[in-house]
Amino acid sequence: MSNPAVDHAYFADPSAHVFGDRLYVYVSYDQPDTNTHDSMVSYHCLSTADLKHWVDHGQILHLDEVSWAISQMWAIDANYFRGRYYLTYCAIDRETSFFKTGLAVSDRPEGPFKDLGKIANVEWGQDPGFFIDEDIPYLVWGGRGEIFIAELEDDLLSVKSETITNLSNDLGGYEGPFLHRYKDRYYLTFPALDQERWPQRMCYGIADHPLGPYKNQGVFIPEYPGNSGTIHGSCVEFKGQWYALYHSAWVSNRPTSRSLMIDRLEYDQDGRILPITPSSQGAIPEANTVEIQLDAAAGKLWETRVESSVPGSTGHGCVVGFSQQERGFSVKADFGREQVWELWVRYQNSGPDFHGRVLLGNHLFYDGNQNQSYDQYVKRGTVFPNTSGWQEILIGTTAIAPGSHQIRFSASLNAEVFHSEFLVDMVILKPQNK
Numbered sequence: 001m002s003n004p005a006v007d008h009a010y011f012a013d014p015s016a017h018v019f020g021d022r023l024y025v026y027v028s029y030d031q032p033d034t035n036t037h038d039s040m041v042s043y044h045c046l047s048t049a050d051l052k053h054w055v056d057h058g059q060i061l062h063l064d065e066v067s068w069a070i071s072q073m074w075a076i077d078a079n080y081f082r083g084r085y086y087l088t089y090c091a092i093d094r095e096t097s098f099f100k101t102g103l104a105v106s107d108r109p110e111g112p113f114k115d116l117g118k119i120a121n122v123e124w125g126q127d128p129g130f131f132i133d134e135d136i137p138y139l140v141w142g143g144r145g146e147i148f149i150a151e152l153e154d155d156l157l158s159v160k161s162e163t164i165t166n167l168s169n170d171l172g173g174y175e176g177p178f179l180h181r182y183k184d185r186y187y188l189t190f191p192a193l194d195q196e197r198w199p200q201r202m203c204y205g206i207a208d209h210p211l212g213p214y215k216n217q218g219v220f221i222p223e224y225p226g227n228s229g230t231i232h233g234s235c236v237e238f239k240g241q242w243y244a245l246y247h248s249a250w251v252s253n254r255p256t257s258r259s260l261m262i263d264r265l266e267y268d269q270d271g272r273i274l275p276i277t278p279s280s281q282g283a284i285p286e287a288n289t290v291e292i293q294l295d296a297a298a299g300k301l302w303e304t305r306v307e308s309s310v311p312g313s314t315g316h317g318c319v320v321g322f323s324q325q326e327r328g329f330s331v332k333a334d335f336g337r338e339q340v341w342e343l344w345v346r347y348q349n350s351g352p353d354f355h356g357r358v359l360l361g362n363h364l365f366y367d368g369n370q371n372q373s374y375d376q377y378v379k380r381g382t383v384f385p386n387t388s389g390w391q392e393i394l395i396g397t398t399a400i401a402p403g404s405h406q407i408r409f410s411a412s413l414n415a416e417v418f419h420s421e422f423l424v425d426m427v428i429l430k431p432q433n434k
Helices: 374-378
Strands: 010-019 022-030 042-048 053-062 069-071 077-081 084-093 099-106 114-118 126-133 136-142 147-151 178-182 185-194 197-207 215-221 234-238 241-248 259-264 289-295 300-302 305-307 318-320 328-335 339-349 354-360 382-384 391-400 403-411 422-431
Touching: 010 077, 010 234, 010 241, 022 077, 053 084, 053 328, 077 126, 084 126, 099 126, 126 178, 136 178, 178 234, 185 215, 185 234, 215 241, 289 328, 328 422, 339 354, 339 382, 354 391, 382 391, 403 422
Parallel strands: 010 259, 053 289
Antiparallel strands: 010 022, 022 042, 042 053, 069 084, 077 084, 084 099, 099 114, 126 136, 136 147, 178 185, 185 197, 197 215, 234 241, 241 259, 289 422, 300 328, 305 318, 318 422, 328 403, 339 391, 339 422, 354 382, 354 403
């Protein structure tokens, strides 16, 4: 089945965009087994070329990397604007205790993103959507029970105050807006309640201009079994077919640990969105697979460095400089339920065998036992043979518990020869028997 689209971790508030030949979905991350949305502290990017084979690119922005924010990293959006990729997100501001909208930037669609600060002139900036039309950037957001939209300045760091428009008088929505264009009209999708009764339903309005006015068209995803209370999402055209993305509680049965859903979206001849009934078949009937691909060069470096011009590297470059024991890098992966995973490393080694250590959480992958000679002890871990190019090597297999886990890669020995001859590009996790 294709719903949920991925189920190894809890992802909500999907914002979908097509860059090149891939679909990228920017999601907020729900902690496993939490009972509150207040525990949300990071964002992820997922991507696919066919809706069957998915990649989780890992954390793209974390609360610890945002100096002005204190908690509650809720719904997000992203878009490509004048040569770079920008992420609009929200969090509680340290100074005011209000929701504020932040802006982050990356040179790659999968991130990670670097915070640029708060977007000015947005008083209560919850659930921001970032829409580009005819090279004009717009921000749409929820603010204390209302939905607003405005043009952004070209630097994206403030909205034009004179363009701020309250859309709630026409629509009745109050959070989670997403804007897309179909033919020559603009569609604002948003969650709303029926007579103040939960759960939310997905609704939409249509306008002839991004700033409105919008005419309310009602509900297109009604209440359904396994809903998560909230139903934030987005709409996107990918390879000739439109899709609706949203979240549910189908995996966790908890409204605070949500899962990504995708269904086909159809319009009638008048441009109205046809009602969607969530199903396990979802957008495609085939089973989905997922890999977690963590860019070594985007991780935390431990006395190593990044080389960005190495042919064949797949991410931001590769990590080099494993010249002394414990020098290396670390990346993080998130999991929603216990599952057995294979851990692989993509590397290149033009020198002699390299002895490296891979530590996943508290688990060290190695052969043998701890009661060894000193030479055996320092060489424990994984041997990386000489290669003629880039190669993936299986480090080991282990069950991984729910939560966020650090993966640390480091050298086992002091050996200056490995300073330039051994390179690591990617850490990859593949679910066993998938």
